[in-house]
Amino acid sequence: MTGLPATPATPAADEDPAATLIVSGGGTTLVATDVLLAEASWLRALQADAEGWQARLAGIRALDSAPAPSPAWTGGEAAGCVFGVGRAIDRVAEHSRHLADSLIAAAEGYGEAERRSERVARAGGVWLGFTLGRLAPFLALAALPALTSGAAGFLLGSLLTGARPGDGPATAAGWLRANPRALTDPVVVAAVRVLVSSVDDAAVGAAGLPYPVSALLGDEGLGLLGVATSAAGVRALSRPLGLFRETPVSVVPVPVVPVPVVPLGGPGVAGQRPATRATPPPAGFADLADRIPSVSEDGSQVRIERYGSAESPSWVVYIGGTVEWSPVAAEQPWDLTSDLSAVADQDSGSYRAVVQAMREAGVRPADPVIPVGHSQGGLVAAQVAASGEFNTVAVATFGAPDGQITLPPGVDAVTVEHSDDLIPALGGTPGAEDDRLLVRREVFAGREVPPDQPLPAHALTAYRATGRLMDESPEPRLQEFRATMATVVGAEPGQASRWRGIRVAGE
Structure with missing residues (x-):
């Protein structure tokens, strides 16, 4: 017989409301906790298994060689056993179907109520x-x-x-x-x-x-x-007024390793190449969030990992959040100017820097790519996926104001937002429907908010904690995303490089 799927474990969300994940989207109208959706999926699998068992029992009954209408299964100890097993399987199939239908109906009802309130609010x-x-x-x-x-x-x-x-x-x-x-x-x-x-x-x-x-x-x-x-x-x-003015950008590898470069027909000149290091492939959402560059005025803003062979590589691109909060563009393209340009969909400096870094790292248009980002980096990651410049197969964003960006069909997308994080709200209400999966939680549900942090729910550390909860979740679509990612990056170590974008002369 086919083995039953493992019963989803009940996480600490039952005890800690801040650990409760609310999952919606993904091409469905369901809105519910990840545990409820996992329970519904488990019950559906149990129903399918029970129906399969019934089919196998029917095959056993078909082995009876007695001519109809007097089958040998009409009496005796074996017949009673088979009959009893069939009745028990029927009850299992019916109960699992009824419970799954009830859970799905509750999730659909919650989703409809949420959509109705959103329409009224809009x-x-x-x-x-x-x-x-x-x-x-x-x-x-x-x-x-x-x-x-x-x-x-x-x-x-x-x-x-x-x-x-x-x-x-x-x-x-x-x-x-x-x-x-x-x-x-x-x-x-x-x-x-x-x-x-x-x-x-x-x-x-x-x-x-x-x-x-x-x-x-x-x-x-x-x-x-x-x-x-x-x-x-x-x-x-x-x-x-000289505010929010975009400039050209350039990128440099971090740290820089000088190497000789000999152009055709010319003398050798000093060039640069990124210093790479071996890195294991990301195993889940926690790894994706952990590898997003932290905010740093003089550090890298982009991390690019290459997996597979030189002939058939795949890539994961991690993009950090806003560093400079001045409305006047300076050296740092991860600034308010890029924030505003990105929301306006007008080729922000950070977007151009990411695309340039990807090309210099060796990303080709047909190579499978998974862009990942936090805050402004998540907005840029979604724009990379929507642009069609690269073969984006999946995208994950954390705390990004990307609700107005419509992703192309076929992209496996997960958007992670904290319901007490103000930054994703700056992207406005979601625009056209796509198949992205939205995962939400309230970080400070039942907890004291730190008074020394203006937006603590937006911190990358908070989203890294959410990534760990997502990896522990039994929700099937979260597990499917991790399976997709594993297919793209493989099991062998890759090479990671880091890049820094710089604004150059003004427009």
């Missing part, structure tokens, strides 16, 4: 954004006296008490330290996601156009306006 965001845009001049005039008197009172109080501007709860930083959950609240994150998607509606309202135009052109209509157009508008308005 529609409300369109109306709110349009209304605020229409009322913006009046609101600004009404708020001016209050802001002026408040600023004067704050300055006077500072002079009388001797407090410095950076101290105390009167400042934004002080207030956030006193209220650490203010930006780490799933409700706030959901609201920000809707508001970001409503910026274009506010612009339509401010332009004096009627509300139906906003609804028709926005995400809920033709999709001509949205987060990308809002980001592009911010870029255009900021350029005269």
Whole structure:
């Protein structure tokens, strides 16, 4: 007989709500915990096995050589045994089918309720954004006296008490330290996601156009306006001020190993090649998150691993998050300028640096590639997959504002978001449907939020912990992604190189 699938172990999520993974998407309408979906899958497998056992019993009965209608299985000890086994198998098949149907129905009901609330929130965001845009001049005039008197009172109080501007709860930083959950609240994150998607509606309202135009052109209509157009508008308005201006970029290997390079017909010149080291293939989501470069002002932002033979290589590309938070582009292309350009889908400096690093590392258009990234790096990883420049077979993003990017069919994609992480919400509400699998958890569910970290749920260390939970999960589609990755990278060690992008002369 076919062996039963292993019963999924119940993880610590039953005891720790912060360890609960919510899984949705993947081409289905289901939204549920990973354990519930694993239980449903196990019950479906049990049902299929029971039906297979019945088919085998039917084959045993067919061995009876007695002519119909007097089969030999109508009496006797063996006949009773076979009959009893058949009834028991019927009950197993029926109960497993009923339980699986109930679990799937619960997951579909939860998913439908979530989608309905999202539709209501998006529609409300369109109306709110349009209304605020229409009322913006009046609101600004009404708020001016209050802001002026408040600023004067704050300055006077500072002079009388001797407090410095950076101290105390009167400042934004002080207030956030006193209220650490203010930006780490799933409700706030959901609201920000809707508001970001409503910026274009506010612009339509401010332009004096009627509300139906906003609804028709926005995400809920033709999709001509949205987060990308809002980001592009911010870029255009900021350029005269010298803000968010893109530049050419170049990449260098880290560390650099000088080697002689002899061009055709010319003398030898000093060149560079990346220093590589042997590395085992990634075994799961924890390994993927662990190998994403950490934020560093002078370190690498891209790690590229090559597996397989020189004739038929495959690649995993890891991309780090934002390093520089100034709106003025400097040396670092992993900055706010690239953030805004990437959201606007306008060839960010970080995207161009990643593509250049991939080509210099030897990635060819037909080679299988798995891009992986955190934060801005996840946004770039999704854009690499969507661009069609490379043969992307799978992609994994952690805490990335990539909801508006539509991935091509056939790409095995997993998006990991913390519901108390504000950064993914800056990408707005998800755009067109694709088959990516969305995995969520609330990092600080039932826990104290560290007051010294503004966005602790966005930390790469937090996503690395989520990756470990995903590896322990019995959810079948998470296991399938790991199987796909294993097929791409193989079992033999590969070679890893690191790369650093640099901004050069301005536009």
